Amino acid sequence: MKAFVSVDEYINAQEENVRAILEEIRLTIKKAAPKAVEVISYGMPAYKQDGVLVYFAACKNHIGFYPTGKGVAEFEELLTDYKTSKGAIQFPLNIKMPLSLITKIVKFRVKQNEMKAAEKKKKK
Numbered sequence: 001m002k003a004f005v006s007v008d009e010y011i012n013a014q015e016e017n018v019r020a021i022l023e024e025i026r027l028t029i030k031k032a033a034p035k036a037v038e039v040i041s042y043g044m045p046a047y048k049q050d051g052v053l054v055y056f057a058a059c060k061n062h063i064g065f066y067p068t069g070k071g072v073a074e075f076e077e078l079l080t081d082y083k084t085s086k087g088a089i090q091f092p093l094n095i096k097m098p099l100s101l102i103t104k105i106v107k108f109r110v111k112q113n114e115m116k117a118a119e120k121k122k123k124k
Contacts, residue, residue: 003043004040004043004044005040006040007026007038007039007040007045010022010040010044010045011023011026011045014058015058017093018058018063018093021058021063021093021097022045022056022058022063024097024099025056025063025065025097025099025102026038026045026056028097028099028102028103028106029047029053029054029056029102029106030047031103032102032103032106032107032110033047033049033053033106033107033109033110035049036048036049036053036110037049041055042055043057044056044057044064045057047106049110049113049114050113050114050116050117051113051116051117052068053067053106053109053110053113054066054067054068054071054105054106054109059090061092061093061094062083062090062091062092062093063090063091063093063097064088064089064090065088065089065090065091065102065105066087066088066089067087067089067105067106067108067109068087068109069086069087070112071087071105071108071109071112072084072085072086072087072088072089074105074108075101075104075105075108078101078104079101
């Protein structure tokens with residue numbers, strides 16, 4: 001696996017048909033979490049704000065979206081059309097990306113991380 005330095009580099013290394021989808025997801029995350037910092041973590045794009053919010057990755061037949069276990073559990077009823085596991089969601093490449101759902105998940109993760117950071121501050 002190639003070690004990517006930036007999200008641009010990661011996206012540009014993907015097949016042409018996938019690049020537009022990844023850019024669309026990237027923009028959606030940035031709009032939902034404008035203060036988040038974009039990084040490469042575990043070899044894939046990640047967004048951090050008071051900790052990691054979400055990761056995403058291009059796979060052979062889907063986009064892997066990783067909003068942690070709580071990010072998946074909270075939206076379980078909206079994810080019935082997608083393959084999920086404890087901390088991952090698979091969005092098939094042959095469907096329109098559910099950008100409004102991605103927005104909801106990212107905003108939920110921002111709130112979750114903010115609350116966790118506030119709790120940590122209280123304890124100090």
